[in-house]
Amino acid sequence: MQELVKRAKELLADGTVVRVLGWKQGDLGYNPEPAYFNSEEELKDFVYDGFCGANLSKYMIEACKMEGNTLVFLKPCDTYSFNQLIKEHRVKREKAYIIGVGCKGTLDIDKVKNAGIKGIESISQDGDTLKLKTIYGEKEFPFNDALLERCTVCKGKTHQVYDELIGAAEGEEAGPVGNRFEMVEKLEAMSPKERFEFWQGELSKCIRCNACRNACPACSCLKCVFDSNQFDTAQKANVDTFEEQMFHIIRAFHVAGRCTDCGECSRVCPQGIPLHLLNRKFIKDINEFYGEYQAGEDTDSRAPLTNYTFEDVEPGIVVERGQK
Amino acid sequence: MLRTEKEQAEIIKEISGVNTKKCMKCGKCSASCPAYDEMDIRPHQFVSYVQNGDINALLESKSIWKCLSCFACVERCPRDVKPARLIEAVRLMVIRQRGGNYLTPNEVPELLDEELPQQLLASAFRKYSK
């Protein structure tokens, strides 16, 4: 972390950038938040640890509109989002100085809390162990058990776009990862009734706080269609099952083929709805129907939904597949 | 149970699956039929007889026993009418009314003759038993 701050100070000093986009310490030991640092002085609050899960790519949309260039720290999976934003002309590559930072996985404080550890004051990492200082004394927790779900199916340690790397080796492989479609497959295997009940249970928790939309780097619309007067959907809170479904289906549909599977939607959801399972369903279908596609791997390919082949499967596949 | 000819015609259409209205009266079935000369009612006439409900004449016709079940008419019919199926349906109706088989396996050996093609035996069982 000290190396990141040191380099940030240098780049501010030599005028390469006029501000730094990073994470600053929150009021608790495990809730750092994205922040701009305009001076060496401000960088004293800079932090980078396992709780810096926030994907800073989306903040670059605003940063690109400001005077001067911005230094941004991106974890490997954040760079996919950045690439996707370049492709959609939402950010300007030349306005960003990207430092690719190494990532050992980001953490889910709820996993720690759910294990019965309460009153956490601060957390530090020691190898594979998290050392927690709590009001009840010192506790330990295995690092890997605290990983966010998205990090257990990490898509790689390689930065897709950067100006320099710190703490990350190019081409480094991710550790052993699980099958990211495991839960999707499990749901697919259920009966329609069971699936309906599962999703009704999950989506009914939605309070339409729009956190998913705000955090999602693909949800980059200046004005969301759900704030538009064209579809009678503007500024509404969910009042019934349908509207919960509607919002999340359309949100997932709009990011289909553009979603890099960064997992921010599920990470930020205060209700703990596994929203990434909707996006992953689209990713899985796209891979199966139209060939493997990873959004954000490049900046010029046509997204699956703005592309076609003469031989694409017919929509009837959904029924046929169901009969198997 | 006595049925009218019209009802019988419906049964024949049902068990044969033939839509007699598809026939365009080209006569290719009769033209293709190897047993044509043996028949009193010809394959193309079968279609119109069923269509018109003249079933008694068909039940008494010797054509139903002369049909070789070679299915040339089915194969070549340009309208996909399948006259042989109609003939078979009429035949089945007769066999069922008689309540028995026209031919039993026991009777076969004495009817055999060296020059008989195998296919004839196969179609004989097809034709003469339930």
Add this chain to the structure above:
Amino acid sequence: MQVENNKEFRPKIVAFCCNWCSYAGADLAGSSRLAYPADVKIIRVPCSCRVNPMFILRAFQKGADGVIMCGCHPGDCHYTSGNYYARRRMTLLFSMLDYLGVENGRTRVEWVSAAEGVKFSTTMNEFVAKIHSLGENVRLEDLRCKN
């Protein structure tokens, strides 16, 4: 005693038809007097690629029991490629609805050309029969829209 449920189920079915092929196919079905149930109501769109998933969800929200989209056969789109995009969009949307537990028979895409009045009519008859077998749509609806 199920007295209340004796009311005959009359499904509400929305058919989005592209102007150039399927709407003309429906016209041909009409001029050829090829009947299909009155439950089907057609909305004319210029091309199948005009059909926004929002429209389909909205139809279900307002009480539709089935939604079918018809367009030109792949390769015959009046606008060259519209139906290819529509095909991908609908495939993914239908798959998602299925994933959420909505019966997959409630949505359908059929390619019907201007010359296929017969196909239009048989498709609609089949689809209505399918919706009858599935019954009322209860998994995707706004309860306030039911009376």
Add this chain to the structure above:
Amino acid sequence: MQRIGVFVCHCGSNIAATVDVARVVEAAAKEPGVVHAEDYQYMCSEAGQLKIREAIKEKNLTGIVVCSCSPRMHENTFRQAAERAGINPYMVEIANIREHCSWIHKDMEEATEKAVILARAAIAKVTLNAPLQAGTSKVVKRALVIGGGIAGIQTALDIADAGYEVDIVEKTPSIGGRMSQLDKTFPTLDCSACILTPKMVEASAHEKITIYTYSEVEKVSGFVGDFTVDIRKKARSVDMSKCTGCGVCQEKCPSKKAPSEFNRGLNTRSAIYTPFAQAIPNVPVIDRENCIKFKTGKCGVCSKVCQAGAIDYDQQDEIVTQNYGAIVVATGFDTIKLDEYDEYSYSTSPDVITSLELERIMNAAGPTKGHLERMSDHKAPKSMVFIQCVGSRCADRRGKSYCSKICCMYTAKHAMLIRDKYPDVEVTVFYIDVRTPGKNFDEFYRRAVEEYGVNYIKGQVGKVSEKGDKLLVQGVDLIDNKRILMETDMVVLATAIEPNKDVRKIATMLTASIDTNNFLTESHAKLRPVESPTAGIFLSGVCQGPKDIPETVAQAGAAAVKVVGLLAKDHLVTNPCVAKSNELFCNGCSSCEKVCPYGAISYEEKEVNDHGIRETRRVAVVNSALCQGCGACTVACPSGAMDLQGFSNRQILAEVDAICK
């Protein structure tokens, strides 16, 4: 607030017999915004339109709904009526209560209920309609004709005579098409070449006509008034500007084993060839697959004997790009393959031939120099059998469901000509029906029977088999109900015709629709028979459906008139139902641009004022002259910035709501 008028048409009894029109009026009148509702016998009539115009003026209507037939039928009629009464023509919506309602439902209650719902949907939509102004686009005063047969030649001549430039693209080395292969033509028995060649010469000499032979259409883009077409001129290997057409190269060419396409494979031709003597242009091509020089690198005889030095082995395909205001498809037909018709022994016996092959045999320039003879032993036949409807009127996969239309007449012609020239030949025709609707057609057929003694037997042939050097025909006479087993020397099959196999590819390029039999679809079966539903594409000849020569020529002329009518305009009124981008919602993400088939969307860096926030944004801009209004962009746009005028999101949702209410 809109003031809407609803007009319900009885269409005589077409609607009124199954829809209670009065109830529709009553229900419509209660809808919000509706200030006037009435019904009338025939809304499309002058009196009906007058009612609409009067109501618009009296009640100050801002929008109207007509509940009537399909909008494909009378939308324009009612738009014009609205315009005459002073309101914007796009403030009109049609509820299709005829094709989509009264004609398909029997129950009055049910049909009326549906008609009311359709009316409500149209009212809901028109409430959200906005006045639209049509723009204009230019018309390139040049036409393209695809196919150089009689249909294409006639169309091109008629267009050219009206003073417009026309290009003919023909796939084979010469124009002339199927008609050039025919010997005589019914019902007058003129020699086909004698009436066709003058037209071919006229086309090639016409200053307004450019002919691209041995060429194919490769790519089409654009739309009515301004299509851009790439034409591939295949390498002829002969310099057209130098060749004198002396024919020495063809004589001297040592490779003479290629089956002659023109003679239907009945004989062979040289590797450098013109398909037939009167070919236009009279410039040979080298068939590179059969040319020894191209296969082995050695030979070069043609080059050596060519005094004009026209042979060019290095010639390459050339792409010509040209713009056209209109395109005529005249791709013609071929006979179907008979591989699966084993019962007629076509594949096994050389003496079983198709009618088109017989044309070549009867023709003085054909493989037998016009002598009627069997292809197996070159003996003159003593008896001939003609079989009608081979592959036509078939419900099975082998054949075609339609009647090929021309076979009855050409079979009568063949039978008559043979009986005339060779009175000792017995001619029998097996028929299912003899169809002769045409001027002097039935008289012609009766002459074949009565004057020429052709024996017509009703009954399709079951089988043709080889018996020694004879053919055994097995059939029945359905009139006498009697078996017929006859030996004959030759059998001629009236083979079904089908559209040229390239037509699907061409239709796809033109986005012209095609039916299940690969015939191009006309815009209206009765009222617009030579127009494709795709604007600017016209149909000429058999590509639209089976036709004989007089019908083809008539249709060719009709297509030409439609083209001339289009080219005579200086500009076209464009469809105002085009996409429009709301720049305040646009993210500049380029999704819309990627799915636009017309390249109508571009991006601009534009200063916008978003509720006080002034900034420069990258926003989508639609070129309304290029946009054709498909709506692909509207769904690709995640923010809903892109909308389609006339079919806006809100309009369609209003219809959905009205239907599902």
